[in-house]
Amino acid sequence: MDQKKKRILGQSLPIPTFQSRKKRTPMMSFFSKVSGKLRLQNRESLKKVIFIFAERAQDSSAKKRHMAMKGLGTLTCESPNKVKKYKKMVLGLLVHGLYDPVSSDVIHESMKILSIFLGKIQGKGLGSFFIDITLQTRTLLDDEDDNLRYSAFVLFGQLAAFAGKKWKKFFTAQVKQTRDSLRVHLWDRNPQVAKACKTTLQACSPYLRLRKEYSFQSEEEQRNPKLCRQLSHYHPELLQFFYANKIM
Template identity: 75%
Template sequence: MDQMEKGTLGQPLPMATTQPERKRTSVMSFLSKVSWKLKFQKRESLKNAFSILAEKARDPNDKKRHMAMRGLGTMACETPDKVRKYKKVVLDLLVHGLYDPVSTEVIHESMKTLTIILGKIQGKSLGSFFVDITLQTRTLLDDENDHLRYSAFILFGQLAAFAGRKWKKFFTSQVKQTQDSLLIHLQDRDPHVATACKTTFRACSPYLKERKENSFQSEEEQRNLKLCRQLSHYHPELLQFLYANKIL
């Protein structure tokens, strides 16, 4: 009765914390700790932090490897300037995670973090990492895991913008080998993957353009190539139908 009276006087009764609330509290606590550490590390050297993440990224425990990849993504968002400074170290860790032989979670987190970091550095000075990232990402476009396919299409489309002159020939060959996957997944069972695929298809369409040395092709072939380019940009679904039914 006393408790009820207190409640009626504007002092609400204590309520039991539900399980989802406890989870949210623990997540917020974790994120606040990470944020505090990063703010501290902004004033101090990040060398120790990278050393720890490098160690965890190659740990036998896949959960620790997963958290290391996520930690690198957090650093990329919170301290982009510092990440640029340690770019080669970070890229080496992420490419290593991209080829993880056991955990799809590690691979997925590596792709997401690579997407963040490539955006921060605008794909500059990737060196041979560009080849490693492209080759592995291309193999994941047809993965059974919806999340992996989605992240792979996002990353592959981003790579199209950063190929530059140095890797243009290489990336062109990769796009041509990937053309079937791009066409098939325009109608992926997962609508998010299908949308990502359409965006990537448009980003990769310049690499499918007719090259000057192919000028000996017949007028009909040239018309078909021009039509394919236009359809890939404006109506990729129709292009997929024509391709599947061998009309083009």
């Protein structure tokens, strides 16, 4: 009987331990599985991994949606050439996150990843996603959250380079409607947002026909306007790093 009791106790002990661990680290458990699949891409296709993120991006939990966007961002940075093959699927997920109804974290993460991903694909093949991204980004330029405003200006500046002939008329109208926001946030309370706004105004100047109205710029920015625009369009993550560390 003693041996039988020991066996029963031994079998029952792992149950509460497993449950408490599951409560403590549900996100870590999920992403460790995904990371394992990323390391074993020969056996598990990249498409399946993206489907996992797509499923979590629809979850009722804002934390899971946020982590799904972060995971998608990691995937985009680590395997950009492979992710390009699933461009429409990835763009669909990011745009969906951009319109998240309740979580500013999901929206912010989606904007950051979109900035990086658009740089990787150089704005090609956006299709109607261009309209969705532009409209939502515009609404975030005046958001109370500094991080959202900053990322919105970075992304909006990028879109200026990718409008092309197809969306030129549409984007020109959007820029004109955004003129007041661009002017107001040149003196934003957050200096990083103000810098991002200046770079965005430079990128949007052809749509406003403002080519010589940069007297508000610092001496460094006057020397490097082309560099700022190029970083904004193709390497926004570097531009954000330079701003954050006061390199530019």
